[in-house]
Amino acid sequence: MSRYWSAVVHQLKPYVPGEQPKLANLIKLNTNENPYPPSPQVLAAIQAELGDDASRLRLYPDPGATGLRATLARQHGLQPAQVFVGNGSDEVLAHIFLALLKHEDAAGQPRPLLFPDVTYSFYPTYCLLYGVTARTLALDEQLGLHLDDYIAQADAGAVIFPNPNAPTGRGVPLADVERLLLARPDMVVVVDEAYVDFGAESAATLVDRFPNLVVVHTFSKSRSLAGMRVGYALAQVPLIEALERVKDSFNSYPLDRLALAAAQAAVEDEAYFEQTRQAVMRSRDWLGTELTKLGFEVLPSQANFVFARHPQHSGAALQQVLREHAIIVRHFRQPERIAPYLRITIGTDAECQALVQALVAALKGSL
Template identity: 60%
Template structure:
């Protein structure tokens, strides 16, 4: 909280602790492995579609219901358009979900203590009481603990699967256990990284009215700069999200974003090739880091979470930055000795390994 907040602010604003994104500096020759962007460009079809959309129609508002994009998402995942909500990046989709479903008087929202830090920000923004459930000794989500606590009553459950920043995934059976344990509240599954090896819960949407699954095109579709996210759930949940959206911004998806997203979703060949390239690079990098003495957590994401038993994580990150290599270091107590390293191209990963080899020798 600022020492002397401006008198113009509403009181809750002074209490907020905003999300801090990864560093985005302009450094010559930078190798940026700190914000989980895809190292490969988006589908050429997506780029062409954006250009075509820019050629005409920008003088008019876009479709407030994003009908074509919702139809495309639904068709890809075997759902109905009425089971799809789209927004300006999955962060906006998540924010609307927190507002729509988790402001339950007298009850607390449950999510892991080591997870995407924006969840905590959303609870502060919307005045939601939260209980952070400790991950287990291996930094995996403790599903049994969540289920036991949910039995006492809760406002809902949020899990990232695979989790961030660890990259550890849950099997679909555990997601179903959470859904059955919390039948009267929403279970939100954030699948930002699922395309890199996780198991999606989208197939469960028709069976569980309390399931909401959020995904993004920022990672596996290489569209972080376009800001497109979506959520899938039964119609009653989508209606709740639409009510929040239309009370905030009726036109979150612009024409360019919709056109690029549709083309990217339709280019399955490009998607499959680039995601497999990332997965292959992740496995190679994991082996190389292990050979350097790092503990590498099992990852189903486009990043790895690692620590070295003999070297301080903050010092390693600083030494890498001096070599124009950015990785992410978190100061949270339980993970302060870990680094999150986004998967780059093979050449970028080789540069990282070479730099780490030199640093560890000093």
């Protein structure tokens, strides 16, 4: 703490990212990275961008990400002007919070932003950073999200939620998202679809119909590009213009040349994308079945992870015993009602099998 800090810094509670340990022979199942490498076309595109002497790196990248936006627009059946790209979906979300989610009523009183009480923990961080008034709505006893609860909040100014939700992995039907948009045209609705490619229904198909909808995607999960930091938003042009204003007041060149080339190639290799996402979903279903056999309660997941608890052992104890087997999973101590759970990223088949074997041994020895 320093007397030179700005006042806002004292109020911040920074997001805590998943651990990135440097351990030999580690099975890393804690940060929802894809277990498979990116498309071979991605590597070829990066090499082509570098050329023989990497001289292009002395030049700034395209500030408008023209090629990538056109490719994403074709993929989603939209126009390039309806696509916004940024340095990972976290930066895209940061710009959304600042540009679109801070509202007041006619009397100058804040209209709260709504999001679930168990969700992506960057949301409250951004609220503190940008001075956005927040109101959380509780998930049900099965950690499910009900959008009718959000419709009923008459004073709200905006809504954000992941679909599927994180860290639970549970999704909501597209029909429910559409009902929310129809019922509350006065609110900005942001659907954070970081994990949508693993079995949920995307709201991208609704963008042309609803001027208050923003859909956010990332290349970190289903496209295997967490190390390149690429994310994007889909919305009608007036909302995209607001995001562009913020971006160009912050950083006009958010994506470097290699990230732009890699992301475009990843989108264009649809066959590889389909192959790897199907492999992840098969492994997820297998792992859920095996954990259930071991006595775990496993929430239905449409993401590349499972959220599970064992009725006889704490989440903290299970996380520690797995660590002793060089397997890292994610455990959340807060909110308290999810403390019994582990969030387990889907790895390769061999990694999932090693996880199950470690749990079998631990449970036989009662940890």
